[in-house]
Amino acid sequence: MAQLPVKKKRQPPVSLPADPECCVRFPGVVLCLVEKKMGLSRKAFLATLAQRKGFCVEEASSERVTHVVSEGNSGGEVVEWLKRKSSPCMEAVGHGVALLDLSWFTESMSAGRPVEIEPRHRLQVAAHAKELEGQCQVSAYACQRRTPLEHNHQMLTEALEILAEEAHFWGSEGRSLAFSRAASVLKSLPWTVRKIQDLKSLPCIGEHSRRVIQEILEDGVSSEVEKIRQSERYQTMKLFTKIFGVGVKTASRWHQEGLRTLADLQAHHTKLSKEQQAGLLHYEDLSTPVTFSEAEAIGQLVRDVVEQCLPGASVTLTGGFRRGKQSGHDVDLLLTHPVDGQEIGLLGKVIAQMDRQGFLLYHSIHRNTFQSFEDEAQEIRDSTTSMDHFERCFSIFCLGCFPGGIPGSASEARRPNNTEQVSGTTGSWKAVRVDLVVTPCSQFPFALLGWTGSQNFERDLRRFSKHEKKMTLNSHALYDKGKRTFLTAASEEEIFNHLDLEYIPPEERNA
Numbered sequence: 001m002a003q004l005p006v007k008k009k010r011q012p013p014v015s016l017p018a019d020p021e022c023c024v025r026f027p028g029v030v031l032c033l034v035e036k037k038m039g040l041s042r043k044a045f046l047a048t049l050a051q052r053k054g055f056c057v058e059e060a061s062s063e064r065v066t067h068v069v070s071e072g073n074s075g076g077e078v079v080e081w082l083k084r085k086s087s088p089c090m091e092a093v094g095h096g097v098a099l100l101d102l103s104w105f106t107e108s109m110s111a112g113r114p115v116e117i118e119p120r121h122r123l124q125v126a127a128h129a130k131e132l133e134g135q136c137q138v139s140a141y142a143c144q145r146r147t148p149l150e151h152n153h154q155m156l157t158e159a160l161e162i163l164a165e166e167a168h169f170w171g172s173e174g175r176s177l178a179f180s181r182a183a184s185v186l187k188s189l190p191w192t193v194r195k196i197q198d199l200k201s202l203p204c205i206g207e208h209s210r211r212v213i214q215e216i217l218e219d220g221v222s223s224e225v226e227k228i229r230q231s232e233r234y235q236t237m238k239l240f241t242k243i244f245g246v247g248v249k250t251a252s253r254w255h256q257e258g259l260r261t262l263a264d265l266q267a268h269h270t271k272l273s274k275e276q277q278a279g280l281l282h283y284e285d286l287s288t289p290v291t292f293s294e295a296e297a298i299g300q301l302v303r304d305v306v307e308q309c310l311p312g313a314s315v316t317l318t319g320g321f322r323r324g325k326q327s328g329h330d331v332d333l334l335l336t337h338p339v340d341g342q343e344i345g346l347l348g349k350v351i352a353q354m355d356r357q358g359f360l361l362y363h364s365i366h367r368n369t370f371q372s373f374e375d376e377a378q379e380i381r382d383s384t385t386s387m388d389h390f391e392r393c394f395s396i397f398c399l400g401c402f403p404g405g406i407p408g409s410a411s412e413a414r415r416p417n418n419t420e421q422v423s424g425t426t427g428s429w430k431a432v433r434v435d436l437v438v439t440p441c442s443q444f445p446f447a448l449l450g451w452t453g454s455q456n457f458e459r460d461l462r463r464f465s466k467h468e469k470k471m472t473l474n475s476h477a478l479y480d481k482g483k484r485t486f487l488t489a490a491s492e493e494e495i496f497n498h499l500d501l502e503y504i505p506p507e508e509r510n511a
């Protein structure tokens with residue numbers, strides 16, 4: 001009788017037993033089995049075997065792994081595999097985490113204990129320590145680093161950014177930049193700095209930053225940073241520079257004059273520009289972060305008005321929100337039209353209509369000062385500033401909230417009475433800073449790249465273009481000084497391409 005073929009039983013998905021801790025005999029040894037080449041079913045079998053013998057087995061995502069065991073892989077392959085899994089073991093390969101061949105595992109199972117690691121057990125770690133170093137090389141240019149919003153060094157970057165801010169408040173831009181760069185490098189690391197030696201191969205971390213980092217790693221806090229945080233000048237400068245239209249110079253002068261609070265400004269009848277008056281009037285709202293949904297609501301509101309004024313024109317949300325931030329200090333919007341030249345006159349119409357509808361608490365239009373690419377080339381040749389020449393409107397929107405909480409337009413009736421001091425919301429509306437920028441379509445990718453930020457990312461894009469490529473980049477154009485020609489681009493990707501840079505999406509530009 002012909003035998004029926006036996007249907008192969010499907011392997012259940014691999015999952016390690018729920019509580020391997022119960023019989024752990026070697027707490028200092030945590031195994032991670034690499035399924036690459038080994039296969040999932042063999043991995044499951046070996047894991048169960050090891051656990052029965054009292055070994056702890058965890059996945060590559062665990063920070064506790066000490067022994068990475070694989071079968072038939074080279075050291076390079078295992079490193080690649082760990083990298084793909086974003087395994088925290090990566091940083092400790094060679095010191096703390098061993099990459100081992102299955103021979104160590106089988107010998108240990110036979111011995112019923114972890115046998116001593118001999119050179120023959122090790123995958124070629126030395127050979128690829130170099131490779132690893134190469135892979136982990138961090139660029140000194142933020143535009144060559146991927147910097148997500150979330151990172152592992154919140155405490156360190158916060159401290160360094162306070163130092164950067166304090167230096168900025170004293171007008172020491174060089175020092176400020178140094179601290180800001182050090183923070184930016186830490187933000188890009190996919191691993192965690194735990195000891196001062198970890199900084200060894202990192203660029204842009206000066207002596208002072210290093211000292212502060214060491215203090216925080218050892219004591220959990222930096223006395224220098226805490227002193228600044230508590231200082232009266234720092235607190236006053238923070239308060240004043242948060243007023244819309246007030247820069248470091250003005251704030252510093254006010255502090256020198258003995259002014260300390262917003263009430264002091266009024267009591268002393270301090271001379272304020274129109275912009276600063278509006279800033280003071282709406283201080284509480286404007287120093288409350290704008291949420292992503294508020295930014296989107298404003299974007300939609302502007303989109304509707306723009307569509308009425310110039311059908312086919314578009315409105316794009318840029319700045320921090322395009323980088324994935326959930327809150328920001330303002331809303332940055334780029335307006336353009338697919339036909340170059342059609343955008344001329346658009347901003348005036350849009351602002352007039354929004355003002356009529358009661359959306360604007362303050363606005364100030366700056367006309368387009370862009371002359372021609374030739375003039376621009378003259379001007380941007382050696383410039384690394386972020387100033388651009390687009391037609392632009394600095395404004396404060398009145399964003400109303402309906403009882404349902406859905407942001408919408410504010411009606412005339414709910415507009416604040418500008419003659420009286422308003423400090424904060426009444427709950428029915430909120431003042432929000434909005435920057436509207438108009439760009440001709442041909443310059444749009446440059447404007448989009450320039451306005452998406454972050455500031456560190458932008459600064460280094462320009463620095464990289466100048467020093468590494470002999471090109472000049474700004475929010476209007478890219479000029480190749482060697483070829484004496486402008487390079488056109490229809491997208492951000494093309495600009496990265498012109499600069500021989502790997503494309504970095506907005507969410508990874510949070511340098």
Ligand code: UTP
Pocket residue numbers: 318319320321325327328329330331332386387388450451452453454455458475
């Ligand atoms: P922002 O100052 O709005 O920064 O400028 P942000 O990243 O959106 O931060 P929050 O969330 O609002 O606090 C956005 C980008 O626009 C550029 C800046 O370089 C920054 O990268 N920018 C700003 C200009 O190019 N020109 C300007 O006049 C202002």
Ligand code: MN
Pocket residue numbers: 319320321328329330331332
């Ligand atoms: Mn912004």
